[in-house]
Amino acid sequence: MFGDIMGMMGKIKETQEKIEVTKKRLDTVLVDEQSSDGLLKVTLTANREIKSITLSDDLLQDKEMLEDYLVTVLNNAINKATNVNETELAAIAKDGMPNIPGMDFFK
Structure with missing residues (x-):
């Protein structure tokens, strides 16, 4: 029984290390989003850090329009980045979780 527990603890530690490596790698994964007319473009990392706004x-002539564009495009970009982030981390967590009966979190 203790061997099983030690094996599970080792697997959990290994998974935590993989998650940390993946989080760092996601700082280099870029997500681009732009308005439908191309007037505003943003780039952020999969960890949701804004890298550029073009x-x-x-758009500089109309403050209200610029604000609307920023809200819409940034929200879309954040959603895309969040999906990439969560997909990557969930795959690692699912792969690294020990098989504990009744604890099937990732169906």
Whole structure:
């Protein structure tokens, strides 16, 4: 029984290390999003850190429009980045979880 527990603890530690490595790697995975008309483009990492915002001079003429574009495009980019982040981390967690009866979190 203790061998099983030690094996599970080792597997959990290994999974935690893989998660940390993946989190660092996700800092280098870039997600791009832009408005439908291409006037605003944003790039962020899969860890949701904004790397760049590029906007057309046309947007500088209308503060309200710029604000609307920023909210929409940034929210879309954050959603994309979150999906990438969660998918990557869930795959590692699922692969690394010990098989404990009744604890099937990732069906």
